[in-house]
Amino acid sequence: MLFSTLLLVSLVGGVCASYRDFGIPASTFTVEVRAFQVQNSTLVDLAHTLVKPVLPGRENGSFPVYAFLLDHRDSKNRTRRIMFDLGFLVNDCIASPTVPVDREI
16 A cells, blocks of 8 residues: 555655655654666556556557665664565566565664
């Protein structure tokens, strides 16, 4: 739900969101976020799987794939880093295992 809300906020121009809008508690700590464009994917004749109706001439699509690096420094000046990507899985049978979420971040 959070990702879809963030995506919606990023797609609507001129809209500003606060951490309060996402239920994030106030804190004196910050997280540094870096975004990397790691790939540019092209979908050929697959626009109908994402959007309907498909406009003539728009059957193919090309869009960037991003990875994100989060840096968090705690009160003892220790840094924790988490990296994740929003890329497409070519073979979901060999996907990375799930990782437990650390609620302290």
